[in-house]
Amino acid sequence: MRRIFIFFTSLLLILSGTIDQVQAQDTLLIPLKIKVGLEASGPAIYVSDKNILNTEGYIAADLNEKVAGVIGAGYLSYKYSQYNYEYLNKGIFVKAGADFNLLKPEKSLGKYWAGIGLRYGISVFNSEIPSFKHENAWGTRISSVENMRDWGHFIEVSPGVRAEIFRNISIGWTVNIRKLLFLGTGKDLRPVYFPGYGNGSKSFSTGLSYFLVWNIPFKKIKVITKPEVPEESDDTLEPSTNQQTIGSNQ
Amino acid sequence: MFSLSCTPETCYEDTEAYLKASFYPDGTEVIHAPDSVTIYGLNLESDKFYNKVKQIQTVYLPLDASRDTCKYIIRINGVTDTLELIYSRYPHLVSKECGYTYYYNINADPIHTFNAIKGIYISNSNITTIDEENIHIFY
Numbered sequence: 001m002r003r004i005f006i007f008f009t010s011l012l013l014i015l016s017g018t019i020d021q022v023q024a025q026d027t028l029l030i031p032l033k034i035k036v037g038l039e040a041s042g043p044a045i046y047v048s049d050k051n052i053l054n055t056e057g058y059i060a061a062d063l064n065e066k067v068a069g070v071i072g073a074g075y076l077s078y079k080y081s082q083y084n085y086e087y088l089n090k091g092i093f094v095k096a097g098a099d100f101n102l103l104k105p106e107k108s109l110g111k112y113w114a115g116i117g118l119r120y121g122i123s124v125f126n127s128e129i130p131s132f133k134h135e136n137a138w139g140t141r142i143s144s145v146e147n148m149r150d151w152g153h154f155i156e157v158s159p160g161v162r163a164e165i166f167r168n169i170s171i172g173w174t175v176n177i178r179k180l181l182f183l184g185t186g187k188d189l190r191p192v193y194f195p196g197y198g199n200g201s202k203s204f205s206t207g208l209s210y211f212l213v214w215n216i217p218f219k220k221i222k223v224i225t226k227p228e229v230p231e232e233s234d235d236t237l238e239p240s241t242n243q244q245t246i247g248s249n250q
Numbered sequence: 251m252f253s254l255s256c257t258p259e260t261c262y263e264d265t266e267a268y269l270k271a272s273f274y275p276d277g278t279e280v281i282h283a284p285d286s287v288t289i290y291g292l293n294l295e296s297d298k299f300y301n302k303v304k305q306i307q308t309v310y311l312p313l314d315a316s317r318d319t320c321k322y323i324i325r326i327n328g329v330t331d332t333l334e335l336i337y338s339r340y341p342h343l344v345s346k347e348c349g350y351t352y353y354y355n356i357n358a359d360p361i362h363t364f365n366a367i368k369g370i371y372i373s374n375s376n377i378t379t380i381d382e383e384n385i386h387i388f389y
Contacts (some may be wrong), residue, residue: 082259085349132341132350136266137297138314141352145341188342188353201345 026226031110031217032062035170039074040210051079054195056209060099065108065223068099070117076125076195085132091125093196095156105223117158117174123195124151127185145189152183154197162213170213178205261348264379268310269335269354273326276368276388283307284326284389292321292332308383315339315352326389329366333387336360337377344379353378360385 035058042054058072071094078089097119101108129145155178162172180203183190191200198205272281283305290298291314299322300309313335314320322333337354344351354377360370371386 080346082349129341129350134315134350134352136312136315137294137299138291138312138320139316141315143341188340190343192343192346199346201343 026106026224028105028109028223028225029220030065030105030108030223032064032219032221033110034062034216034218035060035068035213036216037072037211037213040212041208042074053077056196058095058211065105065110065221066101068101069097070099070119071096072119074196076193078193080192084134086130087127087192088130089125089127089191089193089195091123091195093121093123095119095121095196097156104225106225110217111164111170113160113162113170113172115159117156117160119156119158120153121156121178121196122151122153123197124149125191125194126150127189127191127194129189148185148189150184150191152185152191152194152197152200153181154178155181158209160209162211164215168215168217170215171211172213173208173210176205176207176209178207179203180205259347261345263344263348265344265348265351266312267342267351267353267377267379268312269377269385270308270310270381270383271385271387272308272383273306274386274388281307286325286327288323288325290323292323295323313337313339313352313354313377318357324367324387326366326387331363331365331367333367333370334361342378351379356384 037058037060039054039056042056046053054074054076056072056074058070060068060070062068073092073094075092076089078087080087097117099113099117100115101113102115103112126147126149128147131142131144134141134143157177158174160172160174162170164170178197180197180200183200185191185200194200198207273284273287274280275282285304287300287303287306287309288298289300289309289311291312299311300306311322318338319334319336322335324331324333335356336358337356339352339354341350342353343349356372356375356377359372362370366389367387369388371388372384373386374382374384377384
């Protein structure tokens with residue numbers, strides 16, 4: 001009878017330790033959202049410089065508290081001229097990829113994002129060189145290259161931050177670092193500037209984007225923020241040790 | 251997307267594609283400078299590319315971007331020849347800052363007189379801003 005009493009007491013101690021472990025976990029309800037973002041600097045720049053109009057937007061859907069799938073698109077109209085040439089480019093681009101939030105859920109709360117975006121981008125555009133001047137000892141030649149339709153693709157890494165400033169409205173910015181993968185133009189008539197990428201004469205391009213984002217919550221998920229650990233394993237060992245000690249004394 | 255450019259757009263690259271021609275004594279494969287070299291374009295005598303230049307092994311000659319051919323007058327050690335180059339040309343973007351230039355492709359063996367020049371060998375028919383020899387002039 002005494003043995004049975006000791007067995008059940010020990011079992012109770014073990015179970016109470018397990019119950020303590022479950023209760024010690026901290027959980028948070030994090031809202032998952034669909035986000036609709038618009039790039040703000042492009043239209044703002046166009047107000048002061050009518051030679052470049054860049055518009056860009058995206059839709060993102062949270063897959064969990066850390067990762068969101070993103071698809072975006074944009075339009076570029078670009079004119080450039082300097083002392084020896086003029087250049088025009090018009091076209092569209094599409095980007096797809098993912099955003100990774102590096103903040104812990106208890107910090108982000110579904111409202112704040114500090115992380116990195118990875119994108120693949122593809123661009124289709126028409127470019128034209130209305131005039132360019134070439135001078136050397138033989139004389140001056142002014143010529144042009146007529147409208148060409150071409151494409152290019154690239155990858156983009158975009159670290160940045162975003163914060164909800166009003167209910168379901170966020171603002172944020174990203175630094176964009178792009179690596180050109182391929183241009184359909186060939187190596188001689190690379191685009192001076194093309195949609196989604198920038199300066200096509202360089203293998204890498206950089207930029208800054210400022211986004212205004214509308215958040216649409218669609219689901220809440222429970223995220224464990226504090227999965228209890230080492231000290232609980234000590235707790236679970238103690239009762240069984242006691243049991244053995246008690247048993248050996250019998 | 252807003253790409254920043256805080257510096258003035260200054261061109262630092264080479265923007266002229268020159269024909270790079272090196273001098274070789276006839277029957278050798280060793281580059282060797284003549285005692286004196288004068289070169290100018292046909293009808294460009296007043297604006298010589300090289301004028302009695304001594305000990306020059308490689309010369310850099312501009313091409314006429316308005317035509318598919320150009321003629322040079324070459325005087326090696328006081329003996330004069332003409333050299334006609336036949337080529338095709340195509341525009342090439344150097345950079346956003348520098349704009350466009352012409353690159354050329356030599357399409358046929360150069361035509362020349364045989365006074366000082368004994369022969370011409372095309373080592374690289376593509377004439378670009380890259381510093382690579384295009385022809386050997388044997389004298």
